[in-house]
Amino acid sequence: MASGEDDLIARYFRPLATDPGALGLTDDAALLTPSGHDIVVTTDAIVEGVHFLPDDPPDTLARKALRVNLSDLAAKGAEPAGFVLTLALREAREAWLAPFARALGEDTAAFRCPLLGGDTVSTPGPLMISVTAFGRVPPGRMVHRHGAKPGDRIAVTGTIGDAALGLRMLKGQIEDQVIDAPSRDLLIERYRVPQPRNALATAIREHASAAMDVSDGLAGDLAKLCAASGVSATIEVRAVPLSGTVALLLDQYYGFEREVLSGGDDYEILCTIPENRWDSFAAAAHRAGVPVAAIGRVEAGAAPPRFLDSSGRPVKLERLSYSHF
């Protein structure tokens, strides 16, 4: 008597719904037990042809859809508590669903973020994957975009720009012979499978005055953080951490500096740390195994953040970040 939709859910997604609150995906709703915490809620959708390419493999799509949300939870200082998944599919194909569900299951286990529920619908159009994720923070302890104060150090995790150049690789906008195949694959992997910094959540919660994840581009996201905090900022562009491959490409391609600063899809954490907290934060990040780099300072005022090159001249950016409209 079960419909195709019920079969699909039972076959591919019920094995992932191990949390008691998921009710085996057999109810209208899921149950989230706050256990004395505040609940942080974030939602991000990815659309075929907009956020990913039609030939991106299903396992990377599963990971990306979940991880872009996990990245938000990390930036808010929250521990993952679970997520719901909305999947709009043209057809229910085993060859797509099996690797999608397998990879999603691996990530739910690795990040301890169980599947709580969802909705699977058919669409005549592009594939769309929408995730709403939940995190727990001690009451009143969510880290906001507002809260940055003049004098705070500005820090960023990992390296910036890999994903944006990975997307250019996939689109054939960078000649293959410029870099070796493993380096090329690394950039593409950074675009397809973000590495959210959930290991840093506690350190962010304990030390950051403000934080957000870098999803639309470092320049634009910093501008948002500054606007929410009512401050300005100065960034030393040469302090922005780059992978070896990105540094090499910057040497060869004029203009890629801007791509790095406003390209997006980094899913690193941008945060502001009061000076007297910096050493503790850096030590906590080291213990968590997350590289962090100080890239500038928060300043008083309402001016847009300035990005200074090695000569101290402002870098001009035509667009700060990606916009859908």
Next chain:
Amino acid sequence: MASGEDDLIARYFRPLATDPGALGLTDDAALLTPSGHDIVVTTDAIVEGVHFLPDDPPDTLARKALRVNLSDLAAKGAEPAGFVLTLALREAREAWLAPFARALGEDTAAFRCPLLGGDTVSTPGPLMISVTAFGRVPPGRMVHRHGAKPGDRIAVTGTIGDAALGLRMLKGQIEDQVIDAPSRDLLIERYRVPQPRNALATAIREHASAAMDVSDGLAGDLAKLCAASGVSATIEVRAVPLSGTVALLLDQYYGFEREVLSGGDDYEILCTIPENRWDSFAAAAHRAGVPVAAIGRVEAGAAPPRFLDSSGRPVKLERLSYSHF
């Protein structure tokens, strides 16, 4: 410096984000304060050409997207706490967004379910509106699909079948002259704008042994409730509450009985009430202004629910409910 996407959010959706937890839609995430309650989470998406027609007006789409989720909260005995909205749009048109946001704002106020956050993305394909809604219940008091016991009365709110026949009207499958224009409009309105039974949430929580909302068709949804509860059921078809218009159409169109029982989009509540709770439940429903009708009994066993006609013969249903795949 704000992008088109930021402008769109600020202009149309920030006015709806009145809850402090929404943080003015200027952060990566929203904050949901459980206040000692469990959080009930439900998610439902509607897709153009699948769940609604391309020429359905934007104000009705806003209401439908939110209300199908509010209906789930009501059936779980939960009070609305807020929702996040994912909107996939081909273009950002004032003529569509303004009435959409205005109607959504009216519903968030009427149902006390504030907008907490969301994601607005572009799509080359059909419009899609995905809502994840949150409700609060006292700890351990969410009403499940499981819990129905043999001997319980089966009840349903409102009337069944109006929306399914409204959709047939819109598709031109029922001749216009069969019913008068106001009756026709009422059926279409039931399809386009569900009336979720949130006024009944407390009564459900206090009296129902199991509950769900009727979204995919009474027959199929009852089968799901029975399967989750490990029981069977018998329904008297003549006891299923019908509007005057649906009753008239049943007289004229052979086969519409099945459409009523398995058509879907009703967004009424189906629940099971222990016999010794019936009077209290009926009184509470009356006080809440929600019509309820007893339509059958829960029975022991694993057989699919039976629908008996006025002669006591089982009504044969080809399909129990809508399935996407």
